[in-house]
Amino acid sequence: MNKINCAVLGATGVVGQHFLKLLVAHPTFEVTAICASDARAGKKLSEMKEVVPGGIPQEFADLVFDPMDVDILASKNVQVIFSGLPADVARDVESNAAQNGIKVFSNAGSHRMDADVPILIPEINHYQIELLRIQQQKKQGFIACNANCTTTGLTMALLPFIDLNIKRMVVASYQAVSGAGYPGLPVMDISNNVIPYINNEEPKVCRETGKIFGHVENGTIIPREWEIFAHCIRVPTIVGHMISVHLELDGSTDYDTVAGLIRNYLPPAEVAGLPTAPEKPVLFTEQQDRPQPRYDVDLGTPERAKGMAVIIGRLEVNKNIVRFVTLSNNLVRGAAGGSVLNAELAYRLKLI
Ligand SMILES: NC(=O)c1ccc[n+]([C@@H]2O[C@H](COP(=O)([O-])OP(=O)(O)OC[C@H]3O[C@@H](n4cnc5c(N)ncnc54)[C@H](OP(=O)(O)O)[C@@H]3O)[C@@H](O)[C@H]2O)c1
Known part of the structure; x- marks a missing residue:
């Protein structure tokens, strides 16, 4: 089979280099x-600094950086873009690419709240892919976003609970420094420290969660109305966003019911078997001191889906209150892996 030509934008960054790793073979x-x-144009990938382990795969070492010019990419028959650009740069580049017929899978926040752009997490809202068809009627290509990395971990962990009539949720994140890109925070700021504020992160968690679980009506997404209170906190870990979640339900439940929901959760058929889809996207531990970023950040099978599963632990249920801690890989599930899975779904559904 002839493979589809794709470009990785932001290939020197932590998300970009995860794209390169995930796209080998x-x-x-x-x-x-x-x-x-601009300064990278004409240079080889092998001349760049590896900012994540294995982030400059041998297979791509001789690729030469093109200028950030959509016409050049189109002339090279690039059909798909995986974007790991900063939001201010991504806004115009991604719009131009979509206008030029390229299918864009983005990690940037610039287009997430556009009315016709879905924030896709295939296990949750594969049906929102219909917005991509609507975009294609207006322009040749489309933009599909994935969520902010913290929102991804939270929304994935909510999957088994979705029929429990959640009234309100209170969440507090413990976010790794790689969430801020390379080189991240100055060591003097984050070593031996915890920072209880991440610019614009809490509003993103609240509004993106509603949109992800929303339904499509007249070509746009009607967000699910949930009361969400979020604190987003930076901690001195390298990879892995942990979130403490407190759900208030409309009605009572018990531990065994909730634990059963997590254990028995299976992804929808639309997603099953995609190359980067984890067989079990939501894992469960009853070990008292887990999950931990050091041990649990690369979960997921098969091999290509490592880092794509989230894990839930510390489950406590008291009548209408469900509490747990969840951990996800912000660079794989929360970024590059999420986009690759979105592209695989779009390919399966013949949008590429
Ligand atoms: N890190 C995460 O956990 C995470 C998770 C989800 C989403 N995201 C989003 O993903 C995007 C990338 O994040 P990151 O963490 O990979 O950041 P990063 O490590 O700082 O990488 C940024 C990339 O963008 C390139 N870039 C910067 N300015 C540019 C410009 N003016 N023109 C063209 N390219 C430019 C950089 O290239 P040079 O090296 O040449 O400057 C680098 O390749 C951001 O929008 C971020 O919000 C990140």
């Missing part, structure tokens, strides 16, 4: 172009 997509800031 991918059955559908072939990385044929890379871009970053």
Whole structure:
């Protein structure tokens, strides 16, 4: 089979280099172009600093950076873009690419709240992919976003509970420094420290969660109305966002019921078998001191889905209150892996 040519934008960054890792020997997509800031144009990937372990795969070492120019990418027959650009840069680049017929899978926040752009998490809202068809009627290509990395971990962990009539949720995150990109926070700020504020993170968690679980009506998404209170906190870990979640339900339940829901949760058929889809997207531990970023950040099978599963632990249920701690890989499930899975779903549904 002829593979689909794709470009990785932001290929020197932590998300970009995770894209490169995940796209080695991918059955559908072939990385044929890379871009970053202007100064990189003409240089080889092998000349760059590896900012994540294995982030400059041998297979792509000889690729040469193109200028960030959609016309050049289109002339190289790039059909798919995986974007790990900062939001201010991504806004115009991604719009231009979609206008030029390229299918964009983005990690940037710039287009997430656009009315016709879905924030796709296939296990939750594969049905929102219909918005991509609507975009394609207006322009040749489309933009599909994935969520902010904390929102992804939270919404994935909510999957088994979705029929429990959640009235209100209170969440507090413990977010790793890689969430801020490379080189991240100055060591003087984050070593031996915890920072109880991440710019604009809490509003993103609240509004993106509603949109992700929303339904499609007249070509737009009607968000699910939930009362969400979020504190987002930076902690001195490298990878893995942990979230403490407190759900208030309309009605009572018990531990065995909730534990059974988590254990028995299976992904929808639309997603099953995609190359980067974890067989069990939501895992459960009853070990008292888990999950921990050091041990649980790369969960997921098969091999290609490592880092794509989230894990729930510390479950406590008291009548209408359900509490737990969840952990997800912010760079894989919360970023590059999420976009690759979205592209695989779009390919399965013949949008690419
Ligand atoms: N880190 C996470 O956990 C995470 C999770 C979800 C979403 N995201 C989002 O993903 C995007 C990338 O994040 P990151 O963590 O990978 O950031 P990063 O490590 O700082 O990488 C940023 C990338 O963008 C490139 N870039 C910067 N300015 C540019 C410009 N003017 N023109 C072209 N390229 C430019 C950089 O290239 P140079 O090296 O040449 O400057 C680099 O390749 C951001 O929008 C972020 O919010 C990140």
